[in-house]
Amino acid sequence: xxxxxxxxxxxxxxxxxRYKILNQYxxxxxxxxxxxxxxxxxxxxxxxxxxxxxxxxxxxxxxGFTTALMSEYMDIMVYELxxxxxxxxxxxxxxxxPDYTKEALMxxxxxxxxxxxxxxxxxxxxxxAYYPINGEYDFGDENMKxxxxxxxxxxxxxxxxxxxxxxxxxxxKFINVNKNLSDNAGNLKQEYxxxxxxIYPNGYQAILEDIMKYVRE
Numbered sequence: 001x002x003x004x005x006x007x008x009x010x011x012x013x014x015x016x017x018r019y020k021i022l023n024q025y026x027x028x029x030x031x032x033x034x035x036x037x038x039x040x041x042x043x044x045x046x047x048x049x050x051x052x053x054x055x056x057x058x059x060x061x062x063x064g065f066t067t068a069l070m071s072e073y074m075d076i077m078v079y080e081l082x083x084x085x086x087x088x089x090x091x092x093x094x095x096x097x098p099d100y101t102k103e104a105l106m107x108x109x110x111x112x113x114x115x116x117x118x119x120x121x122x123x124x125x126x127x128x129a130y131y132p133i134n135g136e137y138d139f140g141d142e143n144m145k146x147x148x149x150x151x152x153x154x155x156x157x158x159x160x161x162x163x164x165x166x167x168x169x170x171x172x173k174f175i176n177v178n179k180n181l182s183d184n185a186g187n188l189k190q191e192y193x194x195x196x197x198x199i200y201p202n203g204y205q206a207i208l209e210d211i212m213k214y215v216r217e
Contacts, residue, residue, distance in 0.1 A: 019077070020076050023076065029083070030081070030083055032057070032081050033059045036064065036093055038198065039061030041204075057215070058083070060076070060077045067091050067112060068108060070112060086124070087128055088113075088126065088128060089128045090109070091109055091159065106163070109163065113170050113172060124173070127163050128211070129175065129177050130156045131188060132156060132178055134189075137190050139193065139194070144196050147197070
């Protein structure tokens with residue numbers, strides 16, 4: 001991609017280095033979860049034990065990553081694992097950018113999808129819907145409260161509509177995982193949310209119900 005990519009901090013560099021080393025030991029042809037913090041924090045290794053899941057699943061989420069950043073590290077986050085299935089959740093951090101447009105975000109998301117298709121033509125791709133947020137309840141985090149004035153549920157729904165169209169265009173699967181996450185007002189359920197954006201394991205368990213049939217198909 002031609003646009004400039006922000007530099008990453010030392011902690012993220014170390015995380016990517018650990019992933020690269022781990023990639024030397026993976027079993028290829030397995031299931032991959034990848035994206036930003038909302039994927040990195042998915043406690044899939046716990047669920048593998050708790051729910052007696054037989055599939056092998058690797059997680060290569062990186063907190064703080066945008067589509068532009070992921071595009072620079074596709075080898076570590078995707079290609080080196082040679083998965084048979086990829087569950088993507090990348091792009092939510094883009095929603096907070098001052099120059100955000102849905103069109104630009106979809107262009108970057110599509111680039112990622114098409115690069116995966118180019119490098120791993122037999123791989124099935126599942127793009128997960130961006131999760132709702134809860135900007136109504138006071139979780140006591142002032143910085144997050146300000147961020148959620150930008151990353152609104154209206155913006156998220158607009159982006160998800162774009163992802164659904166992108167999926168149809170590129171013959172991949174869009175998974176709307178939000179029906180169990182949302183309350184009656186369309187907000188992320190209070191009991192699932194840490195600070196209005198990130199979620200506790202009970203929220204991920206609700207997501208698991210929506211995606212396991214695709215993991216196993």
